[in-house]
Amino acid sequence: QSALTQPASVSGSPGQSITISCTGTSSDVGSYSLVSWYQHHPGKAPKLMIYEVNKRPSGASNRFSGSKSGNTASLTISGLQPEDESDYYCCSYAGVTTFVFGTGTKVTVL
């Protein structure tokens, strides 16, 4: 299966809100509410920020929220802060007990 499509980069000023899209197909994002999002600082372990489309695990900031419409999932970061500057990846269950990740988005805080 093909990787989910994310914008290569998204930027915003401190305090602003940004949204990262994650586009898949009717075989993955469109069929399952099992989309997760990860924050990945290079050299560190990825951190789970959102699971099951819009649920936050303990330890994840409430400035992060997720949603899904059709074949596209989205991650919104509200009140952007310098420490949010990182790479972000979406992931979806793709049926037949397999998972597919997104292409990754670099978030820059201006």
Next chain:
Amino acid sequence: QVQLQESGPGLVKPSQTLSLTCTVSGDSISSGNYYCNWIRQPAGMGLEWIGRFYGGGSTNYNPSLKSRVTISADMSKNQFSLKLYSVTAADTALYYCARGTPSVTGAFDIWGQGTMVTVSS
């Protein structure tokens, strides 16, 4: 707290077998409903799910790698392992182990720091 740590050779020759181990501390992989995943990231590229071991003996693999992969676990050592056969330069990547549990369905809530594996003669 729960921690995962990958280990294994950093250099593997083409056509040989890549073998990595993930050691889990702070939790027991035999506690049930524990999904042991391997995920990799080639340099400059995105993440790729390789496969998982769970339920004491069940496995699922990425269809693109299925013919070359085996994931297994040693419950007595609280470790799980990845074997990738007949490697090529395309298998050069940062390899992560990651936990999945029913509390975060379809997600990976704890990851190791990753270990770099280079395939080169």
